[in-house]
Amino acid sequence: MTNKATMINGDIYPSNKCGKFKIVNYINCSNVEIEFVDTGYKSTVEATQIKKGTVKDRFFPSIFDVGFLGDGDYKTRLSGRPTKAYDTWASMIRRCYSEKAHNSLYPTYKDCSVVIEWHNFQSFAKWFDDNYIEGCDIDKDIKIKGNRVYSPDACLFVTKAVNTAASSAKNHTIKDPDGNVININNLERYCRDNDLSSDCMYRVISGKNSSHQGYTKAS
Secondary structure (H helix, E strand, O other), X not given: OOOOOOOXXXXXXXXXXXXXXXXXXXXXXXXXXXXXXXXXXXXXXXXXXXXXXXXXXXXXXXXXXXXXXXXXXXXXXXXXXXXXXXXXXXXXXXXXXXXXXHOOOOHHHOOOEEXXXXXXXXXXXXXXXXXXXXXXXXXXXXOXXXXXXEOOOOOEEEOHHXXXXXXXXXXXXXXXXXXXXXXXXXXXXXXXXXXXXXHHHHHHHHOOOOEEOOEEEOO
């Protein structure tokens, strides 16, 4: 049994999911001060939690090996459902750091990243709370054209219509049915003028589809 007799300050224990931690100060079985070895996160836990390995490190990068929940007032869930701030943050981390997402849904995000301070959910949630506009999406490259880093300086919230229009206005390079490589500045307009499906063309450009009416992604 793990108790005061066996717990000595400085002893190292394993946790189930967050790495190793050390005993800093054993007060009693309900109050044991610990510190995680890798992150330096400190917490006061019960001796039974130490025995079971269920102690949590809120600085441990549990979200795609990058994002961590942090220590603060912002909740990840309310009434059993993810908060809008958490959902936005987790989706942002996923787009930038999930290899599976890069190979399927978000191939154009392979060289995108999130500024270090926003690896901490608490930091992002504070910015979100100060800036969020109901019904809008986060955008990283309208303020700074071509930007690849999510950060407080670059990001803002915009409507879906504005986001779609901005995406359409980006330059895209494709091959037409005759094999000619062409540059398109506004994909929505080009599709309207040439009786093409913009949704299908976006899927070709992102690599989800191989072709649409003879149009293919330029290598």
